Amino acid sequence: MNSTQLSKIAAAIVMSLLALIVIGKLTSFVYAPQTPDKPGFAVAVEEAHDTVAVEQAPQVDLAALMAVADVAKGQTVAKKCIACHTFEKGGKDKAGPNLYNVLNRELASNDGYKYSKAFVAKNAEGTKWGYEELFEFFKKPSAYIKGTAMGFGGIKKETQRADLIAYLRSLSENPAELPMAQ
Ligand code: HEC
Structure with a gap:
């Protein structure tokens, strides 16, 4: 190199x-x-x-609806029911049972009224008519309790159902507590 x-x-x-x-x-x-x-x-x-x-799909805030629900408006809504129900204390059963004090009452527990099999079966589950149950039932009775004898289509509007429940709540000597906000 x-x-x-x-x-x-x-x-x-x-x-x-x-x-x-x-x-x-x-x-x-x-x-x-x-x-x-x-x-x-x-x-x-x-x-x-x-x-x-x-x-989290938008959920119905029943507590909020009940907080502003109107008893008088609910009484107007209840006109749809008077063909089949009475509302006063001790009122007689018509096609459907008397509805005095129905809020928080055990389902199908009106003595002397003969409920459908569907209602009796639901009663066996221990269901009571709380706010949520009534709210869902009134939306579409036949969907909430399949086979019910209550021939009523239902009430779509949430505010109307809340008003109706406020009216039912007032039909008591001891109105139930309003539902608590979640
Ligand atoms: C065409 C008649 C009819 C109409 C209208 C009707 N109902 Fe009923 N309702 C019935 C029958 C019948 C039953 C019993 C259902 C069963 O045994 O399956 C019932 C049951 C009920 C129950 C359950 C009671 C219990 O003791 O468990 C409630 C609450 C109720 N109805 C509320 C209403 C309200 C509120 C309206 C109006 C918005 C209404 N119903 C309209 C016939 C009717």
């Missing part, structure tokens, strides 16, 4: 070292970690929040 060859090799080594340094600088520039102004997972939290909002 002569000196020319040696210097060529030395030059090649120097050149490749230089190239490495230059490449190193360039890549560190391109891939330099950038510190974000805000931590990235603030976005992730928002996304999680959105998902929860979608999963």
Whole structure:
């Protein structure tokens, strides 16, 4: 190996070292970690929040509905029922049982009235007429208790059902507590 060859090799080594340094600088520039102004997972939290909002379908706030329900309006709604029900204390049973003090009463518990098999079966489950039960029943009786003898289509409007329940609640010597906000 002569000196020319040696210097060529030395030059090649120097050149490749230089190239490495230059490449190193360039890549560190391109891939330099950038510190974000805000931590990235603030976005992730928002996304999680959105998902929860979608999963929780809007629910009826019965306590809120009952808090503003109107007894007088409920009495007007109850005109739909008087063909089959009486509401006063000791009132007679018609096609349907007397409804005095029905709120919180055990389902199908009016002595002397002959309930349908569907009602008797539901009574065996120990169901009582709480706010939620009446609210669902009045929406569509035949859906709430399949096979019921109550031939009444139902009341779609939530506020009307709440008013009706407020009226039923008032038909008692000792009106039940209003439902508590959840
Ligand atoms: C066409 C007649 C008819 C109409 C109208 C009717 N009901 Fe009834 N209702 C019945 C019958 C019959 C039953 C008994 C159901 C059974 O045994 O399956 C009943 C049962 C009930 C019960 C359950 C009582 C208990 O002792 O468990 C409630 C509460 C009730 N009705 C409320 C109403 C209200 C409020 C309305 C008006 C919005 C109404 N009903 C309209 C015939 C009727």
